[in-house]
Amino acid sequence: MTDAILVIGGGIAGINCAMNAAKYGAKVYLVDDTPSIGGMMARLDKTFPTNDCSICIEAPQMYEVDNHERIEILTNAEVRRVQAGGGIFKIRLLQKPKFVDESKCTGCGACVEACPVSLPDPLDGKIGGRRKLISMAFPQAVPNKVAIDPRCRSGAMRAAGACVGGCAVDCSQCRECPIALCVKACEKEGKKAVTLWQANRNIDIEVKSIVVATGIRNAPPAGDLLGYDRYPNVITNTEFERLMNAGGPTAGHIVRPSDQQPAHRIVWVQCAGRGLGPGRGTPYCSKVCCMIATKQAIIAKEHDSSIEAAIFYNDLKAYGKGFWDFHRKALENGVRFVRARPYVVSEDPVTHNLTVRYEHLDTGELRQQAADLLVLSTGLIPGDRNERLAKVLKIELDHLGFFKERDPILAPLETAVEGIYLCGGATGPIDIAESVTQATAAAMKAVLKN
Amino acid sequence: MPDDIRIGVFVCDCGTNIAGVLNVPELVAYARTLKHVVLADEGKWSCSVDYLGRMQDLIREQRINRVVVASCTPRTHEPLFKRATREAGLNPYLLEFVSIREQVSWVHMREPRAATEKAKDLIKMGVAKAALLEEGEEIRLPVQTDCLIIGGGVAGMNAALSVAAQGFRAHLVEKEARLGGMLNRLCFLSHDRRRMPAARIVETLAARVAVHPNIRVYTGTQVESVQGYIGNYKVALKANGAGAAATVGISTIIVATGMREIEPVGQFEYGCDPRVMTQLQLEAALRNRALGAVSSVVMIGCVNSKNDTRGCCNIGCHVAVKNAVAIKTLHPEADVFILYRDMSLVREEGEAQKRAKQMGVKFLRFPEQRYPEVRTEDGWLRVKVYDLLAGREFEIPADRLVLTTALRGDESVEQVKGLLKVSANADGFFQEAHVKLGPLEFASHGVSLAGCAKAPMFFKESCEAGIGAAMKASIPMKRGYIETEGIVADIDLTACSQCGLCAKRCPYNAIRVDAEQNPAVIKALCKGCGLCAADCPNECIGIVHYTDAQVLAQVDAALEEDPGRKIIAFVCHWCALGGVDMAGVSRLQYPPNARLIRVMCSARVSIKMMRRAFESGAAGVLVAGCEFPTCHYIQGNYAAETRVKRAKKQLARAGFDPEKLWNVWCSAADGPKFASTMRTMARELKLES
Known part of the structure; x- marks a missing residue:
């Protein structure tokens, strides 16, 4: 019997849920489908109504979960399969490649400097934000490692005219990118962290409870x-x-x-x-x-x-x-x-x-x-992956597309499946303090589940 | 014995990130010349597993007992090197971290010579401090498993159930004769689509509480006194009326005292005409089927809310809609009007308003400056209201007028506040530790906060807060102790004049004064900000790892040579150093004059430290802390700001130019602000070369 907990989503709700459960004594897997934890709060400038600097108050919590011995952070990963039985969940996670060996990357950024291609940032594009094809999610990212945009591996280099001429290799098949400036920059730093040949990785874990903290989107x-x-x-x-x-x-x-x-x-x-x-x-x-x-x-x-x-x-x-x-x-x-x-x-x-x-x-x-x-x-609207995740977890969504509680009055934050709980934006539009409250309560429920 | 001090200095290349700008071999050679240094080593990637192994071997082989790591930034990498130091058999508090990447190589890329000199100074400062470092240890305070919950409403009952489910003992104290709190006065709940009577929900919850062997319920009881701190409270409980108080030993406390309505006596005929009532009084009438026949009901929103003294009541709009629907259900033929300023309905609550409209409830918006007026005539209540949408005034005859009034904390708040030494706002709602990230706790360790005692909330939110507060209380009870980092205050009583200032200044109630006025630090509660130490008139408080001697040694080492070209910058660990790091990551270039000294909080920087820098000839001094209102230690930056003002006056009296003492409040995201401060200082202090 395991006492481990899976927290899906590494925003402020997931971070607080993981932190509380780990401090309580549980082993926690904190999974996020982007290259860094931090979620929406990491992108904010200030928080109302005090105008606190958002990253200033969130980053210490990010470092704390990163350094906690009972928390394992898995980024770029999503839940693919869940099998319930005997009071536990057997879970298969799929971790998509960052094309970077995280054990070697020190986040120095030499590769980012070297990368010749920048594309409009998917979130900041309209206001001129650009992002290199290899980049850190944001300076305080946890883990503090770079990741390669998969578009680099599927022809965006060529489309941006950055490949050397006459290359006969299809970029998606490219094993030794003819430029590979990032690889060279990394080697010049004495490391070999950029690895262009990484594949998807399956990770199997067993947990006793799951907290859905997948957040919300604009x-x-x-x-x-x-x-x-x-x-x-x-x-x-x-x-x-x-x-x-x-x-x-x-x-x-x-x-x-x-x-x-x-x-x-x-x-x-x-x-x-x-x-x-x-x-x-x-x-x-x-x-x-x-x-x-x-x-x-x-x-x-x-x-x-x-x-x-x-x-x-x-x-x-x-x-x-x-x-x-x-x-x-x-x-x-x-x-x-x-x-x-x-x-x-x-x-x-x-x-x-x-x-x-x-x-x-x-x-x-x-x-x-x-x-x-x-x-x-x-x-704010439901995450675009809610539907798929609900299907995998065999829980329901409400008519707006948010995760549904089985009895909001007498069993708040519980879903129709025993052992699966909700918190934060996964339940609907919510502010940070309310997310933290729910996350703490969901952590209580998750550790209490037999 | 100084002879015993054996310092090892480990300088990192960080590939070319550091070595590409700084002459690292020169730094290593320089480090070897410093007093107490027995070893200096260059590492290509100090944080790699390989090098950490080498570092540990060297520490053991050379019997190193103080470690200086010169590399990136302590904000991200200190825990790693602390672990490595510990694994090498050394107390981790004997590590000093020097930042030569974010503070030097990344920000002075075009001045390798000056950058290398600056890095030398930083290493010298680190070594000077390291020589004075002392062992520290995490501090543990035992915690048992008795939890006191003040308030037996929804939040309190949920908290008690969660605490008890773990086998811990919950002492649930309710001043009324029965559990349930405000729920006992409601008819139906908001957000409950099944429309379960509130009475049944109370019964369900109270029954769960009653049968639980780990919950002891004290109804008709109040808390008389609270002594002690987390893990060690003595709480006296006294039954209402006669009887002696019973004392219980308590480890953690949850405050769930709830709220009440502010009765609008004298407004809108309230108190003069029995047909004018508050929402809670309406709920009681609905609950007891005592409303009687009604033909026209008018509700007025924002009574005493959203004005000069008070904010939105958070729940009133939805309560009004819910009760309007309840009246319409009982009396479909009755007219129901909701007069409002803003309909504050969020998420699915908007659907409730749609349903109410379908049932015939009329919504009229009135302007903020023109509240409805009420008079009685011909046996009717006549409500005159200016309808914004229609642009004209209406008079509505009514036989019931319901006021959605403002809310405030329970009357016991004043007493509880005093007992627990916590604060509350003007409306009697308790002040949580942090508006965003600490909604369930107080700044003092061991006391959690749940439900409407913090701010008005709905039933479901109260449940969640109750369960969450139980989690906060349960963590130390489950572990059996609380543990804090060894960076804590330490009072030398031999020099103490018993002035009591430290106990008053401590933001965490971590310093207690005994009968003889002697202060004592409850180390497990101390967070090590150093505010007390910097303000102590006798300079008899030390902060582990940031003692006066250690910080002054850094100041002295920095200013040993060419002080007139240098700025001493005291930088708080949390935000200002974050800004420094951000400037580094962003490769913002600024003049290399500053020598940074890290403190946990800007409040640690005493006037003596600032003054020492000037006495040693510094060109300028900077105190950098978190941008207001953020502070990792509640409001250390505010304390630092007032201290800097005082320091300026003292410096002027001592013949120094107070304009050379600078202040910047910089967020962790604001690299540009730190860099521009550096540029401005260099320019105005005429340090540009």
Whole structure:
């Protein structure tokens, strides 16, 4: 009989769940399907309502789980098969290659410097973030190792024109990349950590309980929402968060993607897409966006007090301790809150300045507002892998696509399968403190399971 | 005996990351010339398994008893080298970490000569400190398995059940005559699609509690006194009314005292007309089937909430919708109006509002500056409201008016606050350890926090918080002890003047004063920030691994040569050093004048340390800590800020230029801020070459 626990998802919920269970005495496998733990919080600049620096408070916890003797972190890995019986779960994990030997990589970054190809970052792309084909997820990544973007191995080098001419080898088959500058850079450092021939690896483990902490994701702006696809200066609130982050692609300068000039008139659109027709916008309130916009507006004004910040909202959600004071702080700092529903955005093709036409919800009037930068709060939606994971774990999703509790009132965080528990964004939109609370409770349930 | 000190210095190449800029063989040769150094070695990759093995062999062979590692950054690699040191048979507190990659080679890439000189200084400083290092040890405090839970509501009962399930003993204290707390006053729960009566849920939970052999329930009882600390509390419990208090030995405490409504006496005819009630009073009427016949019910939201003194009540909107639906179910023909400012309904709660609308509940939004007015006329309550959407005023006749009022902590909060030495906000909600990452505990070890005692929450959230708080309390009970790192305060009583300042200043209640006013550090509770030591007027508090002597030795070593070109920078381990590392990782180049001295918290830096640097001729001094409001030690950076202000005055009096004492508050993500501070300092102190 094992006392081990599997925590799926290495965001702030998974980290706290693993940490509490390990401190309690359990062996914990902390699995994340990206190259580093940290989750969404690692990408944030600040946290509301105190404006704490996000990575400053999360990184010590990341190092702590990394150094804990009873926690085994498995990144780039996902759950493929689960077999329940006899009170335990037999689990097969599939770990995808990073093309880097983690036992040798010291995270020095010489390979990253050497890599000739950078592609738009999948998350920061619109605000100019680029990422080398070999890179560290972020500077504080745990494990502090680089990983190769699989696209490097499937022709992105060639597409970017970086391969040497006349190479006859298909990149996906390439065993000795003719450039392989990363390999050479690593060898020059005296290591041989970059290994281009790694394959998928199966890892079999046995645990007594499983905690699903797979988190949540930002809803992508669907179908050219308010000009997002056409206009460079329409971005999402997550992109704005990266824009104001000193560790982000602009080193914390709040500039417009179109011309890299400081943005002076910034408008946040809450519940973006809501009311614009079926399928537009997230069909429920995502709880945290009002405070995110408030935070972003406050920080933007801190960067430059001359910035004109306006938040277009429906119903203000200032539901937590200190949130209302935070809203008032924004008002005192000159942030405008307007009950408004934008319905169309147009752009001056020369200056890329935007005009937002909106309905003022208090008066019903139609008005317009000029903006340098438009920030869409698109809401939070279930992870795109929830469905597959639910199938593997044989648990259910609710009608919104989040993991379902068997009895939220009398058995919170428990699923229909005994021994499988939930916490954090896997249960729906939630803030950090609530995630930590649930994670701690789920850890209690997980260690208590017989 | 100084003769016995045998220091080994291990300098890392980090491939070319360090060796590509710095002349590592020169550093190694230099290290060998330093006092007490018996061995210096160059490693290509010090963190590799091979080299760690070699390091351990050398430590054993050469009988090294102090280790200096000069490599990357302690923030990521110190635990690794500590483990290696321990495995070599040496106390890990005898290791000193010198950062020559993030602080030197990555940030002074174009000045290899100056960079090498800086690295030499850093190694010299590390060696000077290492010579003074003393053994330390993790501190353990035994913890038994009795847990006191104050408050027998939903959170308390859930906590008790989780604690008891592990075989630990839960002492569940409830001041009312029966368990259940606020749940005893509700009709149905929010978010409960099955609409189970709240009474049945209380029964279910209370029955589970009652039959559990490991739970002892004390109803009609209050906590009279609490003495001691985690693992060692003596708690006196007193039954209401007469009777002597019983004392129990307790190891951990969970606070789950709940909340109450603020009655809006004198507002909206409340207290004057019996038909005006709060949501809780409505729930009681629904629960007891005592509402009577109604034809028109009006609810007003945000009563005494979201104003100058108080925030959102967190739960009121959904409670109003739930109760409106309950009234509509009982009296389908009755008109029900919800007058609101913002409908704070999240996630699936929006669906409840849709259902309410389908049942005919009317929602009217009124402006913040224009609350509805109520008067009585012709036996009706008349509610005048300005409907924002319609843009005009309506008058609604009502035979019941329900106020969604603000909430505050239970009346016992003031007492509990004093007993446990914890804090609460103006509304009587307890202050958790950290708004984001410490929602279930207090800053003092051993006391957890659950349910509405922290802030208003729904039933489900209270359950989760109760279970989570039980986990926090159970960890030390399961292990049988708490353990903290050996970086703790140590008071020399022979020099102490019993002023008591240290006990007052300690953010963790880790210093207790006895009857003779002698302070004593409860080491297991001390987190080693050093705030007490820096403020001690008699300088009689040492912090293990960061004693005055050790830090001053670093200052002296740094300023031995050419002090007029150097800046002494005291940097906190958590954020400021994170910013330094971030500047390194980002290869931000800045002038090489600063010599960094790591402290755990900027609050550790005493005026004496700053002053010593100036006395030794430093060009400038920088104190760098976490960006407000973040602080790993609650608010050490605030203490440091006030101390720097005081230091400036003292320095001016002593004839030093106070403008040469700098301050920066830098987040761990803000490499650019640290680098630009360095550039500005070098420019303004005229150190640019």
